[in-house]
Amino acid sequence: MSFEVPNLTLLKHFVTVAEDKGISKAAKRLRISQPALSKNVKRLEEMLGTRLFERHSSGADLTPTGQAFFNRAQIIGLEYEHAVQEIRNLLSEQDATIRVAAGPVWSSTILPPAASRFHRRFPRHRLSVQTGPVDQLIEDLRLGRVDIFAGAVIAKSRLPGFTSRRVAKAQIGIMCAEHHPLAKVEGPVDPMELVKYPFVSFNLNRDVLKMLSDWLKERGAPPARYLLETSSLFTCAELARSGDYLFFESTMVAGSPIGQGLKVLKTDKEIFQYDLGFVFRQGMDRLPAHSGLMKAMVEVFENKGLRSPQNAAE
Template identity: 30%
Template structure:
């Protein structure tokens, strides 16, 4: 493009006003400055755009053709700048978040509510997938940020730890023989186990821990959601590995009891991730600030 956008904007104003002086008043600049800008545009395009008349100026045939395109282009750019400003000030735009069903239910919901109450004009979209699937969505731009089960070892990701969690084994009174004493993971592995599917990051973490202790876990039931683990354990279908922080209700009501392992599963974390080196949208940045600020309270 031989001329910059400012010159086209001035040109459209002059064409609409039909007068250099009126255009100068509208743009809050001097008339000589307007005239000089139009001369520069004509030189760059190699044609006359205006002719003088007794009533001011008129567009030439080249000027009319240019105006028919430039007016639309300048209006579109102005609209785009306005939309960007609205997005920057969180008066428009959207925020796409990836997370598992479990993390949505037990962690994400209050933050979504707080963000929406503060920025109701920002459209929220939440996509539920396992951690590995969510990471892939982030990498291909299908989500802006993601809430995942850590660890996630990937140099292309910026990881912010937001919550420490403890994986524990729980059971109903059907397994009272496991209650009130310490047991080994090997002994527990001989019980009917209810675990998450192998595709989940939480299951991989548990399997890796078991392997380090020379134990291979063979669950009788594999499920795709944490709340189902709790429900299956409550009706006595097996011993379930759950996140203690997300099973508090059933533990407090004594519908389940926590099994005491001699060698407990190490603490792990939940994290908010984004792409390393990629600037965040204003909405994503503000959402992360809300989560991290609450984490420090």
């Protein structure tokens, strides 16, 4: 069965209308008239044989088939942009930019020393590092906005057509200043003592906060009191280091320069352990520069003495 394939202009117009949820706003962004944009959307619907939008007085929403096509159209557009950029790089003999999505802890503790190692081997390659909530970083990877995800390799980071590689283990723990009263406790800290002190909340990791809540509940302790919320890992570490605040996050923080002066408190059992590693599109590890960056990050783990299981690909 043959059918007409939409061109890139139609795809771009469709994606813009979907993002702006209406013809009027999208037409302004695209700098074309509303009738011309409406005509192109209608033409695309006729080509696909389905309605892509539900129009209403305040704009337009995607239909179920429109949403499915939107997911694919985003990827097609990004793949085209990447192809054009790759050709430009080849023609101009420029080395590429490697785009990395890294969890906040990873980008603060692993990437800085790894970047130095990488640039000694690939001095002309540029690194573009993006950080934020894991859900958003994984979505950016799926859509091709980044090349490699580096961070917690958990269920939500496993994507069809991508490879997962585990390189180390990490754990979540409670940290405090070395002069904090709880730092003097030699054995496991009583949960009832923990909740007497305020916590600082690193609000990019909501899942982590729930882990602490569940752990305290299991031990009959009340919930932690979060007296400050911030999206800055550095602020969390500084508050814990300089005052009475406790900080619940990856214990990698305490072993990094930004966590200097922090101590990991002992608990009756490990609160949560997880895999660290990379997720990337299948075959990308065959590119020398991309493979070299991942190798540099693994070397940082080895230098830190973190346990590195045998690399596993899924």
